Amino acid sequence: MRVRLRRQATLLATVAGLLLAATPVAQAYEPVNIVHTEKVQAGPYPITVGFSTWPLRAIQSLDFTFAPDGGIEGKSGTLTMTPATRSTESRKRPLVRHPRKLEVWGLDIRALEEQGDWTFRFRLDGPEGPGEGALTLTALEPPGPPMALNWSLSTLPLIGLVAFLAIAWRRTRAEVLAG
Amino acid sequence: MDLTAPGAHGVRAAATPRTAARGMPTAMALLAGSVLGLVGLTWDVQWHTDVGPDTFFTLPHLFIYAGSALSGLAALVAVLGATAAARAGRPLDPTVGGASVGVFGRTFTAPVGYLISGVGAAVFLLYGMWDLWWHGVYGFDAVIDSPPHIGLLLSGIVTMVGTIMVFAAAAEHRWGRVGTDVSIALTAANVTITVLGLTDVGGPVDAVHTAMAWLVVILLLTAAGFRPTRGGAVIMAGWLAVIQAVTWWFSPWAAYAYADAVGLPVRDYINGVPVMPALMPMALIAVALLIEPILKAARAHGNRWLPVAAGAVAGALVAALQGIQDSIVYTYPTPGPGTLLPTAVAGALLGALAGHLGWRFGHMLRLVNRTRPEGN
Numbered sequence: 001m002r003v004r005l006r007r008q009a010t011l012l013a014t015v016a017g018l019l020l021a022a023t024p025v026a027q028a029y030e031p032v033n034i035v036h037t038e039k040v041q042a043g044p045y046p047i048t049v050g051f052s053t054w055p056l057r058a059i060q061s062l063d064f065t066f067a068p069d070g071g072i073e074g075k076s077g078t079l080t081m082t083p084a085t086r087s088t089e090s091r092k093r094p095l096v097r098h099p100r101k102l103e104v105w106g107l108d109i110r111a112l113e114e115q116g117d118w119t120f121r122f123r124l125d126g127p128e129g130p131g132e133g134a135l136t137l138t139a140l141e142p143p144g145p146p147m148a149l150n151w152s153l154s155t156l157p158l159i160g161l162v163a164f165l166a167i168a169w170r171r172t173r174a175e176v177l178a179g
Numbered sequence: 180m181d182l183t184a185p186g187a188h189g190v191r192a193a194a195t196p197r198t199a200a201r202g203m204p205t206a207m208a209l210l211a212g213s214v215l216g217l218v219g220l221t222w223d224v225q226w227h228t229d230v231g232p233d234t235f236f237t238l239p240h241l242f243i244y245a246g247s248a249l250s251g252l253a254a255l256v257a258v259l260g261a262t263a264a265a266r267a268g269r270p271l272d273p274t275v276g277g278a279s280v281g282v283f284g285r286t287f288t289a290p291v292g293y294l295i296s297g298v299g300a301a302v303f304l305l306y307g308m309w310d311l312w313w314h315g316v317y318g319f320d321a322v323i324d325s326p327p328h329i330g331l332l333l334s335g336i337v338t339m340v341g342t343i344m345v346f347a348a349a350a351e352h353r354w355g356r357v358g359t360d361v362s363i364a365l366t367a368a369n370v371t372i373t374v375l376g377l378t379d380v381g382g383p384v385d386a387v388h389t390a391m392a393w394l395v396v397i398l399l400l401t402a403a404g405f406r407p408t409r410g411g412a413v414i415m416a417g418w419l420a421v422i423q424a425v426t427w428w429f430s431p432w433a434a435y436a437y438a439d440a441v442g443l444p445v446r447d448y449i450n451g452v453p454v455m456p457a458l459m460p461m462a463l464i465a466v467a468l469l470i471e472p473i474l475k476a477a478r479a480h481g482n483r484w485l486p487v488a489a490g491a492v493a494g495a496l497v498a499a500l501q502g503i504q505d506s507i508v509y510t511y512p513t514p515g516p517g518t519l520l521p522t523a524v525a526g527a528l529l530g531a532l533a534g535h536l537g538w539r540f541g542h543m544l545r546l547v548n549r550t551r552p553e554g555n
Contacts (some may be wrong), residue, residue, distance in 0.1 A: 030234075061317060061318030062210065093366040094447070096446060096448055097444075097446075097447050099231040100231075101442075111317070111322075142304075143316055143317065144317065154333070155329070155330075155335035156302075156330070157302055157306075157334040157336070157337050159300070161333070161337050161340065164295065165540070172543045172546050175546055176542045
């Protein structure tokens with residue numbers, strides 16, 4: 001028994017070692033490929049907004065880049081992304097460097113969840129003082145099958161589990177109640 | 180699927196030390212698959228929160244899929260072994276995976292725990308393929324609540340339910356009882372992320388915390404109902420605390436080590452909170468201790484309403500305390516009574532239902548091999 005366990009432990013350790021050894025030291029992540037840009041003026045700061053996919057479609061994610069003229073050094077700011085269906089402005093998020101394009105701010109692989117107009121509002125602070133500006137973007141209808149179908153497919157395991165538990169419940173009812 | 184035991188090679192109880200030893204490696208492989216999956220999931224969530232970029236072939240994803248594959252292979256080995264034994268006319272030991280059922284007529288004979296785990300693992304891989312297609316169409320947006328991700332999480336939970344059954348079937352052995360407690364705690368750790376799909380639900384009740392309370396209380400009461408003596412709820416809560424402590428350390432460490440290895444920076448302005456471990460209720464041991472006397476009375480008197488009351492108490496506490504836990508962990512302002520009270524009431528109502536279901540599920544688990552655990 002002990003020998004068998006030791007053998008199994010050795011096998012597991014070997015598999016784990018092979019898995020780790022097979023991991024590439026540096027994985028190739030897709031570079032940010034901007035295919036379309038828009039301009040927005042946030043007070044004294046012109047910002048170039050870049051998109052890795054154009055036109056925008058709801059639910060379809062993409063890279064956004066926000067590049068103020070003169071670079072991001074010495075500047076900070078916030079971004080809100082508010083759909084037209086929402087009456088109040090969405091939560092402010094700090095403008096952060098794009099993880100795969102560190103010289104600009106950005107959002108890595110982010111989707112606009114709703115179809116329709118969205119307002120991107122930038123509030124910047126820098127050497128020329130504070131500034132604010134907004135860009136309106138339109139998200140077209142989402143690609144792919146209807147979301148109702150997608151969600152129906154996604155919940156099949158839950159339905160199966162509930163059905164199984166219901167059958168097991170019925171079959172064990174008498175024994176469970178008898179204690 | 181034929182849910183009757185194969186008649187020609189009827190299931191007979193034949194528990195011997197030898198069969199117990201034979202059942203343990205496949206059960207442990209099943210459990211190891213669940214552990215690998217949880218490790219990958221906590222790592223993946225932390226990666227997306229603190230580092231970012233995604234492809235299908237990341238190391239955390241490898242852990243997630245390897246975990247499911249290991250569980251699936253363990254289930255396959257067990258089902259093929261049971262099928263071969265049944266065809267050879269050998270007696271099947273129901274403590275190995277539970278009572279057996281015929282699948283596709285009498286083509287296969289499957290211990291029910293392994294059948295459920297195997298189906299979950301197979302469906303998991305199908306959802307994985309769908310997820311790959313999804314990312315091709317919709318991009319690699321790393322959200323937890325996309326349809327394929329929810330399908331993946333749910334099928335992972337199906338596998339874990341099968342794992343619980345496999346260990347429960349071996350409850351006459353110490354490893355079976357311990358494995359049942361650990362499997363239930365692993366399932367609780369996993370379900371915490373699933374409820375984030377309710378993040379956008381508005382209203383005075385915190386839907387995420389209420390749903391989490393419901394699921395965790397079901398599992399807490401399942402653990403309590405399964406164990407014929409007291410302490411089941413506290414032991415399960417203790418295992419969840421162990422999982423929380425380990426992943427609290429592991430997930431940020433692994434995310435940063437992996438980022439370092441692939442040459443990616445950590446995001447700006449991250450708060451460093453271990454995301455998935457922070458979802459797990461921290462006060463569960465205290466809650467479990469609080470309801471143990473109620474459950475003791477339920478056992479003593481066979482009262483069916485006391486587990487409902489215990490579930491209501493636990494549900495209210497878990498749902499309300501989760502808001503306070505979030506405020507401490509993320510340094511938010513503590514939610515006011517306008518949120519906490521309705522959430523506690525909703526938690527109590529759903530907790531009552533969870534208490535009823537969980538207690539019953541625990542008793543059903545005792546019957547998974549149609550024998551009573553003799554331990555304790």
